[in-house]
Amino acid sequence: EAIARGLALDVLASLEFRWGDDAEAGRLVADALALYRGVRYREGEASALCLAGEIALRAGRTAAARDAFRTALELCRGIGHRAGTAGALERLADLATSSGAADEADALSEEAASLRAEIGVPRLVAG
Numbered sequence: 001e002a003i004a005r006g007l008a009l010d011v012l013a014s015l016e017f018r019w020g021d022d023a024e025a026g027r028l029v030a031d032a033l034a035l036y037r038g039v040r041y042r043e044g045e046a047s048a049l050c051l052a053g054e055i056a057l058r059a060g061r062t063a064a065a066r067d068a069f070r071t072a073l074e075l076c077r078g079i080g081h082r083a084g085t086a087g088a089l090e091r092l093a094d095l096a097t098s099s100g101a102a103d104e105a106d107a108l109s110e111e112a113a114s115l116r117a118e119i120g121v122p123r124l125v126a127g
Contacts (some may be wrong), residue, residue, distance in 0.1 A: 003044065006035035017055060026055050033069050046075040046084050053091060066095050077085050086112040090123060 010080045013028035027051050036044040053068030076084035093108035116123060 002035045002039045003041050006032045006039075006041065006044050006048075006080070009035065010044065010051070013048070013051055017051060017058075022055050022058060026052070029055065040069075042075050042079045043081055046072040046079075046081065049075070050087065050091070051083075057095075062095065062099070066092065069095070082115055083121050086115045086119075086121070086123070089115070 007023035009028045009032035013032060014026045016022075016028060017025035029048050032048045032050070033045060036042075036048060049068045049072040053072065056062075056064035056068060056118040069088050073085060073092065076082075076088055089108050089112035093105045093112065096102075096105035096108060112123070
């Protein structure tokens with residue numbers, strides 16, 4: 001039941017974020033994270049952390065976004081979620097690019113691209 005509730009909250013948080021209500025999205029994703037962590041559902045936790053990172057990024061809280069993406073990356077690697085690993089690497093690369101760390105951005109992007117090539121999953125472009 002906790003996983004189902006977490007998934008529902010996670011979806012609602014994604015919708016609120018898409019609709020521009022970052023405060024509500026943040027509240028919902030925090031609730032989803034608490035549920036996922038309570039039952040040790042690492043894939044859900046990683047997904048929710050990526051959304052939390054996007055929320056933080058849009059609010060200009062770069063350090064919080066970076067922390068969320070790094071934690072998601074660790075979780076994805078730990079459970080072998082290669083598409084999630086690639087996604088977190090890409091967001092960290094985007095942050096490195098925006099902070100002027102070109103070498104770090106290139107290394108992260110290269111690792112993500114290599115992983116995506118291995119698994120045959122292209123990077124999705126938001127639209």
